Amino acid sequence: MIRFENVGLRYGFGAEVLRDLSFHIDSHSFQFLTGPSGAGKTSLLRMLFLSLKPTRGLISMFNRDTATLTKDDRATLRRRIGIVFQDFRLLDHLTTYENVSLPFRVLGKEEAAYRGEVVELLQWVGLGERMDALPPVLSGGEKQRAAIARAVIARPQLLLADEPTGNVDPNLGQRLLRLFIELYRLGTSVVIATHDIALMDEYDARRLVLHEGRLHVYE
Amino acid sequence: MSTSEPFDGAGRTWADRETASAIAVRRGLAPIVPSDSIAGRSLGAVVAIMTFLAALAAGAAMLVAGAANDWESEVAREATIQVRPAPGRDLDADVAAAVAAVRQAPGIGDVRAYTRKESAELVEPWLGSGITLGDLPIPRIVVVKLLPGGAANFADLRKALAAQVPGATLDDHRGWIDRMRTMAETAVAAGMVILALVIAVTVLSVTFATRGAMATNRPTIEVLHYVGATDGFVASQFQRHFLFLGLKGGAIGGGAAMALFGILQAADAWLTGTPGGEEAAGLFGSLAIGPGGYIAMFVVVVLMALVTAVASRRTVGHTLENIE
Numbered sequence: 001m002i003r004f005e006n007v008g009l010r011y012g013f014g015a016e017v018l019r020d021l022s023f024h025i026d027s028h029s030f031q032f033l034t035g036p037s038g039a040g041k042t043s044l045l046r047m048l049f050l051s052l053k054p055t056r057g058l059i060s061m062f063n064r065d066t067a068t069l070t071k072d073d074r075a076t077l078r079r080r081i082g083i084v085f086q087d088f089r090l091l092d093h094l095t096t097y098e099n100v101s102l103p104f105r106v107l108g109k110e111e112a113a114y115r116g117e118v119v120e121l122l123q124w125v126g127l128g129e130r131m132d133a134l135p136p137v138l139s140g141g142e143k144q145r146a147a148i149a150r151a152v153i154a155r156p157q158l159l160l161a162d163e164p165t166g167n168v169d170p171n172l173g174q175r176l177l178r179l180f181i182e183l184y185r186l187g188t189s190v191v192i193a194t195h196d197i198a199l200m201d202e203y204d205a206r207r208l209v210l211h212e213g214r215l216h217v218y219e
Numbered sequence: 220m221s222t223s224e225p226f227d228g229a230g231r232t233w234a235d236r237e238t239a240s241a242i243a244v245r246r247g248l249a250p251i252v253p254s255d256s257i258a259g260r261s262l263g264a265v266v267a268i269m270t271f272l273a274a275l276a277a278g279a280a281m282l283v284a285g286a287a288n289d290w291e292s293e294v295a296r297e298a299t300i301q302v303r304p305a306p307g308r309d310l311d312a313d314v315a316a317a318v319a320a321v322r323q324a325p326g327i328g329d330v331r332a333y334t335r336k337e338s339a340e341l342v343e344p345w346l347g348s349g350i351t352l353g354d355l356p357i358p359r360i361v362v363v364k365l366l367p368g369g370a371a372n373f374a375d376l377r378k379a380l381a382a383q384v385p386g387a388t389l390d391d392h393r394g395w396i397d398r399m400r401t402m403a404e405t406a407v408a409a410g411m412v413i414l415a416l417v418i419a420v421t422v423l424s425v426t427f428a429t430r431g432a433m434a435t436n437r438p439t440i441e442v443l444h445y446v447g448a449t450d451g452f453v454a455s456q457f458q459r460h461f462l463f464l465g466l467k468g469g470a471i472g473g474g475a476a477m478a479l480f481g482i483l484q485a486a487d488a489w490l491t492g493t494p495g496g497e498e499a500a501g502l503f504g505s506l507a508i509g510p511g512g513y514i515a516m517f518v519v520v521v522l523m524a525l526v527t528a529v530a531s532r533r534t535v536g537h538t539l540e541n542i543e
Contacts, residue, residue, distance in 0.1 A: 049445075072449045079447035089442050093253045101248070106448040111248060150446070 001027045001157065001189060002048065007057030009043055018043060019213040021057070025191065027157065030184040032200050033193040035210030041193040044210065045160050048191065049083050050074045062157075079103070082151030082188075084161040088143045090135040096146045097122065097131040103154040118153060125149050125179065141172045148176070152183055159183060161192045165199055177202055251443065252436055252456045262428040266421060266468025267475075270523040273417040274476030274516040280410025281512040287403030294392045294399070298373070300361035303386040314359050317384045321363055324379065326370030333360045414519070421523060422530045425461065429534035432457065440539070454535040458528060465527025473520030480508050480516075 002025040009018040018040045046052035059066040104114040125145040165173030184190045207218040304310045314332045322330045373391045380387045484507045
């Protein structure tokens with residue numbers, strides 16, 4: 001589904017922060033992306049999300065060479081990828097329901113066509129009672145679940161999560177991990193960027209470890 | 220964060236916004252780009268004022284051009300023969316000969332020579348009353364009314380006059396007409412320049428306001444990109460606001476300008492017959508701009524709304540190119 005070959009990344013004229021990355025992510029797979037702070041996890045996630053171009057190497061996503069994509073092509077491919085940010089990136093002026101519906105609105109769908117689906121997902125992530133609440137009045141855990149719901153509502157083939165348990169207590173962290181595992185079982189490929197060892201010990205999965213700009217894969 | 224904390228500068232709290240949003244969910248979705256994040260009110264006022272000025276310039280140019288056209292057609296329907304007194308010649312006989320010479324020519328309607336008394340009245344403001352014209356070499360005027368269709372040939376008329384009355388000259392008012400035409404064209408050109416300047420200021424204002432709105436909403440734009448929005452979708456979210464804003468501001472400004480001309484027209488009708496009204500009528504002709512003037516102002520309103528929409532579209536496009 002996704003293939004990196006000898007990918008390198010540098011910012012400006014500085015040294016390469018990521019070097020010779022060669023790996024693949026299969027469909028219907030689960031992996032942790034880990035490494036110390038500043039190792040480049042977020043940069044790698046941004047490349048996976050097409051919001052950062054590599055300075056060298058080849059990235060192939062869904063059988064397309066990303067170097068040849070137009071801006072609109074990238075937008076179309078992003079609809080097959082869901083992303084959960086560490087800082088949630090919810091829109092404060094929209095309700096939880098409206099935030100989660102956003103991927104459908106972007107596709108130009110009528111509300112009647114997706115309302116039931118959004119309500120069902122919000123209930124599944126435990127936000128059924130908070131649909132009309134605005135993000136500033138949600139707790140950290142509620143925001144995280146709303147962000148996850150938004151990332152998965154359009155049934156992406158790939159789900160990327162950047163430190164999804166970074167802002168929540170361990171109990172909620174475990175619940176969120178179970179949510180990701182459930183999504184993986186339903187057919188989504190999942191990449192969770194984290195440096196939370198305890199979280200990774202909870203579930204035996206493939207590990208992509210970034211260290212000094214290079215990637216080591218532990219199957 | 221507590222729900223009692225302020226949401227905006229208008230004293231609303233997050234709880235109020237939440238209730239409003241809940242209602243919005245039931246009635247329809249809240250706009251992705253919130254209206255209050257766009258500098259709506261101040262930009263609307265700028266567009267309204269600019270449209271008012273542009274419509275005023277267009278209306279005034281139409282008024283002057285119309286008045287000049289009236290004068291021109293009035294002056295062009297007449298020609299004047301000036302018969303100068305010459306030593307050893309009978310002025311009255313020369314005047315009669317001049318009248319006879321032009322009366323037979325094609326394209327000539329009525330020909331009327333000013334009498335001695337009327338000539339004395341013409342110079343009375345400068346020379347005072349009680350002047351005996353016989354004592355002064357004052358020329359006599361013959362007013363020639365031209366038939367519509369422009370059949371009169373001034374070259375032939377001049378030749379005929381020169382043959383029969385040596386001291387007579389024919390003035391076809393061409394100099395006046397040219398000057399008036401130049402004045403009317405200058406007024407219309409000035410109106411167009413003002414319109415162009417107003418459009419330029421509007422474009423700049425809208426560009427700055429759009430950039431400001433996009434900078435304010437940058438987090439929203441980024442999130443839209445993350446959920447797979449194309450630039451076209453993002454641009455449409457902003458353009459909707461600016462098109463509405465342009466139409467609203469344009470309608471207010473254009474409506475005010477139309478109302479002003481309507482009031483002027485009503486005042487003109489009311490003042491007709493009074494000395495002030497006569498002065499104004501003499502200068503401007505009628506103060507009514509007519510349906511053509513109102514159509515021109517309506518065109519200005521549509522033009523300003525389009526300018527607002529196009530300027531914001533271009534700015535949105537340029538800004539989005541730099542946002543990944």
